[in-house]
Amino acid sequence: MTKTEFNELYRCIDEGAIHLEKQKGITYLEAIAEVGEAIFQEANKTTQHDETEQTLLSILSHIDVESLEKETVRKAFQMTVLKGMKGAVQPHHSMTPDAVSLFASYLINKITSNEKSAIRILDLAVGTGNLLTTVLNHSPLKVEASGFEADETLLHIAFANANLQRHTVELFHQDSLQIALAPSDIVVTDLPIGYYPKDEVASTYTLKAEEGHAFIHHLMIEQGIRSINPGGYALFLVPNFLFESDQAEKLHTYLKEQTTILALLQLPKTMFKDQQHGKSFLLLQKKGEKTTVPRHALLADLPSFDKKEALADMMKQINNWFAEELKL
Template structure:
């Protein structure tokens, strides 16, 4: 049985997406989801299929679905999505970079090192599923995952991505701020940033002041904490200016009341073209009977992910902090 490589799968997705762009007038991102579904379904090769389907089937013949490895699928989809997003105009069409997703997996593996399978993981803004499936692929534990996404195109890509990786993920085409969610062990989300326009929904949250729009990233932090079990964890990608904005005082008070702030790790500045777009990992533990309170939070600026020695040294320091402060 031949093994389908990353290059073969990416070429197949790319060629199929470009064909659908031309023939059906779809955007490249919309076409990625269609191609992924065709590969997953291993569409019938009958001559009764229309010309478009027959052409896609011809492209897909080289793909051995049974041999697809999860990371091969994830990386091929990631490369295709990145190409599609270069031409996208929607501000919400962005994806968590691979190195960041892998570091998030490392942090989640640290905080779950004393857990037993399965663990429940929730992503409040799942996008194309790259962050969530990276966490699943690198966890030694069984993961029961769920994710919410308001953008239909991104959700369709996440669905195809999960199917080809043979992951079972509950995916919802819904605004995660508008519903009450069952508690998870971990919430991990690359937060959307900006104002949330639905004041009637925001009014249900403690972090809505009633004056102007609330910040969506603040509301999602609150929703994440509410949707975590007592003693559970949240790992958010937050803007570097999180604690410097006009609503920062209320957020800080809320976090101190509901959680223990474990870590704030700033991503390398070289990852961002403009300083105001810089992000950090914010790791929190919801207060509960088994909450571990460190003597001091882990605060650090992460080195460039390309500098392997510096990154290895940083991870040694992080491992030491987890061991000494949280016994993990």
Template sequence: MATLTFDELYRCIDKGAMRIEKQTDVTYLEAIAKVGEIIFQDRTGQVDETDEELLRILSQIDSESLERETVRKVFQMCVLKGMKGAVQPHHSMTPDAVSLFASYLINKVTSKQTSPVRVLDLAVGTGNLLTTILNHSPLNMEASGFEADETLLQIAYMNANLQKHQIDLFHQDSLQVALAPGELVVTDLPIGYYPKDEVASTYDLKAEEGHAYIHHLMIEQGIRSLHPGGYALYLVPNFLFESDQAESLHAYLKEHTTILALLQLPKTMFNEKQHGKSFLLVQKKSEKTIVPRHALLAELPSFDKKEALADMMKQINKWFEEELKL
């Protein structure tokens, strides 16, 4: 069976998901996960024979011949379609260009690693960010992710399986778990208040009054779960250091980490200014860490402007070489 192109695979999965959505009264997002499960388990021959159309659609897909990046991008497109009709405000996905830039930064900080690296995503969502990093890293990575939303986790599980990645996925709130230490944390942080005050009270970044911010608590949890010298890359709101609890966050980061970079994503990516995000790259303090003379602070150009982006990456590469010897 020939390897399907991006368009062919998308059409198959989209048609299959729409058919399942219509026949079983589930959401399109849930149907995507179901299609992925059927493909992975190679169960096309076990589909209800009365539904000959679904059988015909899915029988075109050979799971063994699928290419990782094609799978990831196709399911990303399907998920984006599903999220347009989703009513849950927390259903979102890290955009492709952002995930690819994250993998570039991760490859910079791990460029001298030779042994396997443990990478953790505290809010894995559909797995797009994590699998992008795995697909573009030359290293052997042991990955794990936490997600409280069952539908998103099902898609992440299917995504990992079809891309042939061994990822330990947990249907849990990552703030309530004691995590084994690793070398990397990468998370597109959820933003807002965390309602579980009892859990928040066990963190240094708990609020003095009212609820703590979930994005603050996840930053602390990520740093807790790093070996000394480990790196954390977070997607954070641009107002991170301007909120009413920002002073305690900055003090915590200064005590436990070296802030390496704060890179603001292009403004054109966001419809409204308050939704803008940045990459925050920190390293957990250790005796061997190199402290740069100055942090890398920049506003990234539009990812569509290739020349400007290439120039920015040259500047970033120079900073890593001169300041961190990477």
């Protein structure tokens, strides 16, 4: 069998998902996860299958699982998930864009460039796994990874996605704010944005609200900082209004006490239809013996990822900052 390329894999996942969606009365997103699992299992040929499964296996028979490359799998899943999310009614169903995930992996490779041993990475809101698996696919290091996701459908997709990319990732169907987490070296999370409804859970956090609900993105920042080792790093995708809300002063005080703010990089405005949905990378280092305090934080507006020359120039400036300020 010839190597399965992106277009063929995408077509098979899409056709298989449409088939299951119709036959089983499930959503397209739920069907994607089932298709991914079916590909991974490679269906035992001696087992009896019902008509729905037989048709699915026929659709998937064009895929050579052994030849699948990690990035081919990730991108094919990404495209089908994006298609599914257009028809999803849940407002929290969204995915970290590819260019953003790749830039996150670039930043993480910069901060881990002096590491020799394995590192542990945690994603507090893993979603479909696109951000985390992008980081894993582009890291030269051995990485132990884990992720938490409260939405069962998204987690099911992340599970199938990671399996097909042959990543060993611990995935938990759980609200990451409700438990104490094992320490990690790096936290990377595209933060959900809005109010957190569980006031009892929020009350255990320094960044709880004095009145009403706390912001879930504030609580996750605190949980991320709690769960990294001293000297470890946190890379968050945060809303551009992070330091403008009525709870921002408390957040800023907490960050100064617990971390060194290394960088705030605003994503291109052209990525967002509505500017109030704009996001930035916030890079922090938890205070510890090995913490390096730069003379000044890296603050920049990133150019459009389509403008290659401008982006190359920006990355050169970022590389220089890492070399001069952090010796990386």
